[in-house]
Amino acid sequence: MKKHSPFFQKYSVSKIGESIFVPFVKMASRRLIFISCLFSFAYSIVIFRLFDVMVFSKIEEEKTVSQIDTSVAQIRANIYDRSAQMLATSLSTYSVYANPKQMIDPKESALKIAQVFSDLKYEDLFEKLTCDKGFVWIKRNLAPQEQDAVLKLGIPGIYFQKESKRIYPQGSLTAHVVGLVNIDGKGVAGVEQKLDVNLSQGVDPVELAMDVRLQHILVQEVEKSVREFSAKGGAGMVMDIHTGEILAIGSFPTFDPNQTSQIDPSAMFNRITTGVYEYGSVMKILTAAMALELNKANLYSVFDATHPIKVGRFQIKDYKGQNRPMPVWEVFLHSSNIGFVKMAQLVGVDAHKSFLKKMGLLDKPKLELPEIGYPLIPKPWKEINTMTIAYGYGLSASPIQMARAMGAVMNGGYLIEPTLLKSKEGEEIKKTRVISEKTSKLVRTLMRLVITDGTGKKAVAPGYEVFGKTGTANQQSGGKYHSNHVTTTFIGGFPFSNPKYLIMVTLDDPSPTKATFGYTTAGWNAAPLAGRIIRRIAPVVGIKPVIDEEDRAKDHMNLVQTKGILYAH
Amino acid sequence: MKRYFFVLFGVVMFMGFGLFQLKYHVVQLEQKLTLVERKIAQKKEAIHVLKAEWSHLNEPQRLQKLVEKHLAMGPLHAFQLISLSDLSAIPQDKSAPVQGKIPDVFFSKLEGF
Numbered sequence: 179m180k181k182h183s184p185f186f187q188k189y190s191v192s193k194i195g196e197s198i199f200v201p202f203v204k205m206a207s208r209r210l211i212f213i214s215c216l217f218s219f220a221y222s223i224v225i226f227r228l229f230d231v232m233v234f235s236k237i238e239e240e241k242t243v244s245q246i247d248t249s250v251a252q253i254r255a256n257i258y259d260r261s262a263q264m265l266a267t268s269l270s271t272y273s274v275y276a277n278p279k280q281m282i283d284p285k286e287s288a289l290k291i292a293q294v295f296s297d298l299k300y301e302d303l304f305e306k307l308t309c310d311k312g313f314v315w316i317k318r319n320l321a322p323q324e325q326d327a328v329l330k331l332g333i334p335g336i337y338f339q340k341e342s343k344r345i346y347p348q349g350s351l352t353a354h355v356v357g358l359v360n361i362d363g364k365g366v367a368g369v370e371q372k373l374d375v376n377l378s379q380g381v382d383p384v385e386l387a388m389d390v391r392l393q394h395i396l397v398q399e400v401e402k403s404v405r406e407f408s409a410k411g412g413a414g415m416v417m418d419i420h421t422g423e424i425l426a427i428g429s430f431p432t433f434d435p436n437q438t439s440q441i442d443p444s445a446m447f448n449r450i451t452t453g454v455y456e457y458g459s460v461m462k463i464l465t466a467a468m469a470l471e472l473n474k475a476n477l478y479s480v481f482d483a484t485h486p487i488k489v490g491r492f493q494i495k496d497y498k499g500q501n502r503p504m505p506v507w508e509v510f511l512h513s514s515n516i517g518f519v520k521m522a523q524l525v526g527v528d529a530h531k532s533f534l535k536k537m538g539l540l541d542k543p544k545l546e547l548p549e550i551g552y553p554l555i556p557k558p559w560k561e562i563n564t565m566t567i568a569y570g571y572g573l574s575a576s577p578i579q580m581a582r583a584m585g586a587v588m589n590g591g592y593l594i595e596p597t598l599l600k601s602k603e604g605e606e607i608k609k610t611r612v613i614s615e616k617t618s619k620l621v622r623t624l625m626r627l628v629i630t631d632g633t634g635k636k637a638v639a640p641g642y643e644v645f646g647k648t649g650t651a652n653q654q655s656g657g658k659y660h661s662n663h664v665t666t667t668f669i670g671g672f673p674f675s676n677p678k679y680l681i682m683v684t685l686d687d688p689s690p691t692k693a694t695f696g697y698t699t700a701g702w703n704a705a706p707l708a709g710r711i712i713r714r715i716a717p718v719v720g721i722k723p724v725i726d727e728e729d730r731a732k733d734h735m736n737l738v739q740t741k742g743i744l745y746a747h
Numbered sequence: 748m749k750r751y752f753f754v755l756f757g758v759v760m761f762m763g764f765g766l767f768q769l770k771y772h773v774v775q776l777e778q779k780l781t782l783v784e785r786k787i788a789q790k791k792e793a794i795h796v797l798k799a800e801w802s803h804l805n806e807p808q809r810l811q812k813l814v815e816k817h818l819a820m821g822p823l824h825a826f827q828l829i830s831l832s833d834l835s836a837i838p839q840d841k842s843a844p845v846q847g848k849i850p851d852v853f854f855s856k857l858e859g860f
Contacts, residue, residue, distance in 0.1 A: 221759065224762075228762070228766060232769070263802060264798065264802035267795070267798070267799050269795065269799060270792060345799060347799050347802035347803035347806065348802070348806050349803075351806065351808065390806075390807055393807075394808060394811070398811075639825070640825050640826070641825030641826070641828075642825060713822070713824075713825070714822045716825070717823035717824075717825065717828065718823075722828070722830065723826075723828050725825060725828075729826070730826045733826040
């Protein structure tokens with residue numbers, strides 16, 4: 179040993195002798211082995227873990243806050259019409275709020291903010307910014323430019339919150355059906371309210387049975403008639419009588435769901451589902467169906483309508499009476515009150531009541547809307563009630579309820595629940611037979627007669643074989659009926675040879691005009707309205723018109739003469 | 748022993764460096780991923796807004812106004828519809844200019860596009 183460490187020197191001078199080093203060397207080497215084992219073990223763990231991470235473990239993505247922020251905060255499900263036209267959707271917007279406790283200069287901040295938002299007042303803002311809370315909304319759902327402007331102000335204590343705003347791309351067109359949500363995104367009207375749970379989960383979009391094209395035609399024509407006759411309001415609906423799908427449903431006046439602050443609450447009233455009315459002669463469709471179904475009469479049974487019927491103090495008379503005995507088809511064609519009263523009397527009170535019950539007129543109807551009106555039924559139901567209900571007074575029901583019953587009369591005798599939802603392909607439709615195929619056909623024939631030879635002539639739509647019935651009911655107020663205020667209705671279907679669609683329109687208190695020669699009966703206002711709608715929607719739904727070639731040639735000549743060359747031949 | 752130590756040290760350094768590189772790379776990729784995901788979300792939202800706008804532009808009332816303003820078209824009349832099988836029943840107008848063959852002029856005009 180040439181060189182000795184201090185350790186060895188120390189011990190070498192201690193004269194303990196060479197042998198003394200042996201246990202130290204042994205101990206040192208043991209320690210070395212121990213430590214290297216420890217390290218190897220530790221490294222092997224590291225290597226093992228490294229191997230594990232690189233080879234075996236799958237990459238699991240952890241969601242960071244920023245990612246959650248950017249994902250479309252879902253968000254209420256969309257609502258579509260039957261051909262995937264968007265009726266309601268949610269867009270994300272930002273809302274601005276303040277933490278007044280962090281405000282340095284509330285006065286200046288309020289001034290600055292008031293300059294950005296013309297609709298917010300300085301006083302209100304100042305009050306908000308000086309209150310003793312940690313959170314106050316300043317404005318919800320900003321436009322992007324507004325958000326930008328607020329950002330540029332750079333006021334401490336002002337924050338943004340991502341929110342979603344419900345918008346309705348079709349505006350007022352589908353307002354009564356689709357409904358509304360409130361500022362917190364909760365449905366408060368229409369389908370938005372009724373299907374709120376499904377929609378707010380945001381899983382599946384809701385597909386309505388509605389067709390915006392038909393809806394547009396219906397709403398536009400109804401509005402036109404309401405204006406033409408200075409009516410208080412009007413409504414209409416189109417329904418597929420074999421599936422119960424409601425293709426169009428419109429009520430006027432209407433509202434714009436995108437402008438919630440300007441909505442007149444009375445405009446939100448849905449006349450088709452909430453309004454209950456007496457329908458006058460339209461009810462005679464059911465009276466006739468009942469008498470025919472119960473074999474109390476056939477088309478040729480004669481009823482004497484010569485004299486008015488006296489009941490206590492008042493009389494049941496005919497409007498423009500024929501004052502003679504008539505067979506059922508003529509009673510229907512001329513809409514004789516007397517004839518129908520006698521028909522109902524022949525059936526009897528109990529059978530009448532149970533028939534109307536079967537047709538669903540005595541119970542609250544079901545529909546995917548929260549706004550559903552209860553029918554008004556006479557209690558107690560006496561003979562006089564049966565007599566007046568036979569020609570359409572004394573029982574009020576919503577148009578949707580009438581449409582359900584009329585659908586059954588038109589479609590071959592099945593009562594089908596109307597629905598606002600598109601029925602899925604292959605889905606079996608729940609239906610209950612309420613009248614026979616034969617009765618249905620007979621009543622349809624009677625209704626066709628009304629269009630060709632009766633009060634419904636103005637509902638004619640060449641080629642589309644409309645059938646239907648008009649009804650004019652005096653309105654009641656203060657327990658009295660007023661003959662100068664009426665509700666006019668047209669219920670019909672088309673095409674006659676293979677009925678598929680039901681149309682119902684009603685006008686509330688239409689006024690007479692020059693063109694109607696002073697009349698306010700349904701034949702002069704509701705029937706032409708229905709005719710216009712059918713003429714426009716039938717080609718859209720793809721019904722092949724049944725046309726006489728001679729008529730076509732005549733029409734072609736008219737077109738060429740009146741409009742010059744409309745299309746080149 | 749010494750050599751063994753150096754080899755081991757080298758391996759450790761190498762692996763440490765490798766691990767660092769890997770980690771660094773992963774962090775970079777993650778940032779990229781976040782960025783891409785954010786972009787996707789933004790685009791999705793933009794598409795959603797466009798869809799809503801498209802739907803708004805397709806509002807029938809607006810379309811009707813446009814059609815009335817720009818096109819000489821009106822609601823389809825029942826008399827304008829005819830089935831293929833009925834076509835033979837229509838009398839042929841000999842003086843009509845367009846019959847059967849499509850004039851060449853339609854094709855020549857297409858070249859400009």
